[in-house]
Amino acid sequence: MRFAVISDLHSNIEALTAVFDDIDQRGITEIYCLGDVVGYGPDPEPCIDLVRERCRWTIRGNHDEALFSGADRFNPYARSAIHWTRDRIKPGFFRPKKNNERWEFMKELPIKKTVGEFSFIHGSPRDPMNEYIYREDVFFNAEGKLAAIFDTIDKALFVGHTHLPVVITDDLKTFVPTGDEQECRLRGGKYIVNVGSVGQPRDRDPKACWVEVDGNVVRYRRVPYDIDAVAAKIRKIDSLDEVLGNRLFDGM
Secondary structure, eight states: OEEEEEOOOTTOHHHHHHHHHHHHHTTOOOEEEOSOOSSSSSOHHHHHHHHHHHOSEEOOOHHHHHHHHOOTTSOHHHHHHHHHHHHHHOOOTTSOHHHHHHHHHHHTOOSEEEETTEEEESSOSSOTTTOOOOTTHHHHOGGGHHHHHHTTOSSEEEEOSSOOOEEEETTSOEEOOOSSEEEEEOOSSOEEEEOOOSSOOOSSOOSEEEEEEETTEEEEEEEOOOHHHHHHHHHTOTTSOTHHHHHHHHTO
16 A cells, blocks of 8 residues: 655645655655645645645645634634635635635545544544644653554554654654655554644744655655745735744744
8 A cells, every 4th residue: 555645735835736746756646635725825725726636535624624613713823814715715606616616625524534554634533623642742641642542543543733743653652754755664553643744844844744655664755845935925915924934944
């Protein structure tokens, strides 16, 4: 079984296009998306269209959910971005027909998917939209958080949400990828695999991040893209604070 996993695209079409180009160069045709297609970035429409076209399936992230349930829990930057995104893609009598298709696609996104022994969810099995799984949970593991999550896993759980790539094993060891290509082999036991972020990395590496799975090998890939172009678009949109573009340069 060979496939690609992407997550947290956040309306960054430059990053998403670069990642799809990299996936194509590696001959991978099966692509899964763990959500947060929208939010933060300036290009929700082409990101939705490209994901619909290229991904086998997409699950719902908390920013996708906020289009319909509201963004009251978000910080002001994220909340403003969701309001702006909703205004752009919501359907209406005088709106493009494509908006209806995009809106229905986002509205119908499932919460989770399972492929064989692999499970896929945006945040956590305990709270798919809101719970974060961090590397630091290995050290603190408050109230048996990781043990409870591992109880739900057959072999491997793939998540996003934190924008921080890491593999956590059920014996509480971690693998944190560095560099443009690193791999981790899934041997015995269970694994949580955070695939990082395509559109807004936060591990101090500004390059887009995605994961290739080839049998029991998880391979992290980092892909450069035109950050200047994304930041310039954000600066031209009053509803998107320029901090959302500036942070892309530092991967924070």
